[in-house]
Amino acid sequence: MVSRYDMRYLVFLRGIPGSGKSTFVRENNLEPYTISSDSVRLLLKPPVLSVTGRPAISQKINRRVWGLIYSIIKCRMEDGDFTVIDATNAGNADIAKYRKLVRTYRYTAICIDFSDIPLEIAKERNRKRPEYEIVPETVIDELYSIINRQKVPSFVTVIKPQKFYEKLRYKPADFSHYRKIHHIGDIAGNYTALMQYFACGLNDNDLYIFLGDYTGREVERAENIGNPENPEIIKFLLSIMCRENVILLEGDHERNFRRLEEGEKQTQISEFADTRYYLPEIEQAGITRNCVLNLYKKLKPCIYYKFGNRYVLVTHGGLSSLPENLVFVGAEQMINGVGEPEDAYMVAANFNKNTNENTYQVHGHRNPENLPIENGRTFNLCSEKEGFLRIVTLNRYGFHSQEIKIQKLTF
Known part of the structure; x- marks a missing residue:
């Protein structure tokens, strides 16, 4: 079973030609998620004549093939997409070359x-096989020998085909033992509002799920609200991120954190600042680059849980349905939501239509029509009004929503 913290997967199929890899892909309907080395070879070049006079897949373009595959996988991983690599993956180096991508984009291999x-x-x-797909048996013997001599790199977990769905099926975590579950909407630098809610601190008997967009947009905040309190927000999150009863989701504002991971040689957080979403002077607040990276590694694209007889999906952007296996939904869609920003109402309506009566959704990120918090079984925790923080809680009696309004911030 997938833990509540594992969502991004890169899957390597490893075996000699004829071992059943491509059949496994077809039987498990994984074609849309799979990159096949032979398919890429045929995209670049049709079959050529071999020295025996028979058609064959060209092996003289391997450098171009693997360069293209690496680029495609990187693009997919940037969006947090589930990806399968159908190739022999015989040697240790064939898999090890993806180690940096796995670390940078927080994947499980x-x-x-x-x-x-x-x-x-x-x-x-x-x-x-079809004539052009037949591999010389001497090549199969060589690959067989390599697979039996070389081990898979240690950053990769090895499983057998029959364990695939047992390992990679996302099942809801059971949070029924908690007294109450708090869903904290887009904070956007509103530390004062957040502290109004946490005036008495965190209760060990409760679970706290933060929906992302922790830092604010200074250039877009209203004058009567004041500048975003980003350093204070980040310090608070750092202080609670290791608690067992805290789950931090990733919002689109947190893209700055990823830039730190991608640009390892850079040292100034401000160098990665986007003109719209940035972290003003957090180094001066005593927050180091490593602290921000550690926080970033805690952020997850979603959480799906059971509480009593209710099932709740929590993402930053909002989904229009609950797929049978959430692993197949890209992290980018969970963070930015399906459709366009103005589709918030349609997303809620379709989620309510596509799921059963004991399934609920909580999301933030978008609300251009200023929808209420509760929209059927979908809760929208994005407030279009500056200085407001939306929160919904769940206990054994049901859901309760509130909107916290703050006065002008003072520093």
Whole structure:
């Protein structure tokens, strides 16, 4: 079972030609998520004649093929998409080259091992392939030897094909033991409003889910509200991020944090500032780059949980349905939501229509029509009014929503 913190997966299929990798992809309907090395070869170049006079997939373009595959995988990982690599992945180096991408984009790397297939069975299957797909048996022997000599890199978890859905199916966490669950909407630098809510601190018997967009936009905040209190917000999150009863989701404002991870040689947080979403002078507040990176690593794209007889999906952007397996939904859609910003009402209406009566959704991020907090079984915690913080709580009696209004901030 996938833990509540594992959502981004890069899956390597590892085995000799004829071991059943491509069949596994078809039988599990994974074609839309799979990058096949042979398919990319055929995209770049059609079959060529071999020295025997038979058509074959060209192996002389491998450098271009793997350069293209690496670029495609990087693009997918930037959006947090579930991705499968269908190739032999025989040598340690074939998988190790993705180590940096896995770390940068906070992925979990899984290897599905097909090495149990007997060599002669694989060769027999290979002979029955379309003529241009047949691999020389000497090549199969060499790949078989490499797989048996070399281990998969340590950052990758190895499983057998039959364990795929057991390992990668996202199941709801059961939070029924908590007294109350607090969903904290887009903070956007409103530290004062947040502290009004947490005047008595955090209760160990409660669960706190923060929906993202923690820092604010100084250039867009109203004059009667004051500048965003970003350093204070970040310090507060750093102080609570390791608590068992705190879950921090990722919002689109947190893209700045990723820039720190991507630009390891840079040292100034301000160098990664976007003109719209930035962290003003947080170094001067004593917040180091490593602190921000540690916070970033705690951020998750969603949480799906059970509380009594209710099931609740929490994302930053909002989804229009609850897929059978959330692993297949890209993190970018969870963070930015499906559709356009102005589709918030339609997203809520379709989620309510596409799910059963005991399934609920909580999200923030967008609300251009200034919808109320409660929209059927969807709760919108994005307030279009500056200086307001939306919160919804859930206990055994049901949901309760509130909107905290603050006066002009003082510093």
